[in-house]
Amino acid sequence: MSPILVALDYPDSAAALALADRLDPSQCRLKVGKELFTCAGPAVLEALHKRGFEVFLDLKFHDIPNTASKAVKAAAELGVWMVNVHASGGRRMMEACRGVLEQRTGPNPLLIAVTVLTSMERSDLAEIGLDLDPLDQVRRLAQLTHDSGLDGVVCSAQEVSLLREQLGSAFSLVTPGIRPLDSDKGDQRRIVTPPQAMAMGSSYLVIGRPITQAPDPARALQAIIDSLA
Ligand SMILES: O=C(O)c1cc(=O)[nH]c(=O)n1[C@@H]1O[C@H](COP(=O)(O)O)[C@@H](O)[C@H]1O
Numbered sequence: 001m002s003p004i005l006v007a008l009d010y011p012d013s014a015a016a017l018a019l020a021d022r023l024d025p026s027q028c029r030l031k032v033g034k035e036l037f038t039c040a041g042p043a044v045l046e047a048l049h050k051r052g053f054e055v056f057l058d059l060k061f062h063d064i065p066n067t068a069s070k071a072v073k074a075a076a077e078l079g080v081w082m083v084n085v086h087a088s089g090g091r092r093m094m095e096a097c098r099g100v101l102e103q104r105t106g107p108n109p110l111l112i113a114v115t116v117l118t119s120m121e122r123s124d125l126a127e128i129g130l131d132l133d134p135l136d137q138v139r140r141l142a143q144l145t146h147d148s149g150l151d152g153v154v155c156s157a158q159e160v161s162l163l164r165e166q167l168g169s170a171f172s173l174v175t176p177g178i179r180p181l182d183s184d185k186g187d188q189r190r191i192v193t194p195p196q197a198m199a200m201g202s203s204y205l206v207i208g209r210p211i212t213q214a215p216d217p218a219r220a221l222q223a224i225i226d227s228l229a
Helices: 013-020 034-040 042-050 065-077 091-102 122-127 134-147 157-167 194-200 217-228
Strands: 004-007 029-032 055-061 082-086 110-114 152-154 172-175 204-207
Touching: 004 217, 013 034, 013 042, 029 042, 034 042, 034 055, 042 055, 055 065, 065 082, 065 091, 082 091, 091 110, 091 134, 110 134, 110 172, 122 134, 134 152, 134 157, 157 172, 157 194, 194 204, 194 217
Parallel strands: 004 029, 004 204, 029 055, 055 082, 082 110, 110 152, 152 172, 172 204
Antiparallel strands: none
């Protein structure tokens, strides 16, 4: 199994399943985010599970502890492999989310927290009142996530080597903002190529448009996997 999580950012389940049918569940996992889940709901997860894929449900819960933790529990009951929250929801929110999973019997998803979105750079942080380098905020939120007992964080691969030193090898580092050299940056800002991201210590690479918008997505995925060898 490769470390690649393909982001199924599609407006309906037909388009998402058409792509899934061109991919091999032994080669990648799939990510279902806000757009697809809002239009297609839990049925699309069931359809992907039936095809043998493990799914990262990326809804980035960010709410009061009671609400966020109940949403995490509902996600766990859908049988997903990974689920996420925003670390900026704070320690009590993250501990409550971990707590509901500990109370369940049966398999639990990996629970990870988004630090600073990979679409943000220093000037974006300044506008929301955080006058600091994204790296410093990522390190702070990753430490808080770790201390709250979660399994890992979402960050840019640009931050991965320092986080590995800070938090050790067992902590999952999930990195979007991945761009092969020949692909468009789009709205992403803190980007890294797939081989660099792996070399720096990413656990998983989240890749959307460089695969889904390619003329032949299965080939684009294979080329990225080959580039990691
Ligand atoms: O949590 C995420 O997956 C995520 C966090 C983040 O900081 N940046 C980020 O791009 N993502 C997601 O990763 C995917 C990246 O897609 P592409 O930019 O098309 O490769 C999208 O589905 C985003 O929602």
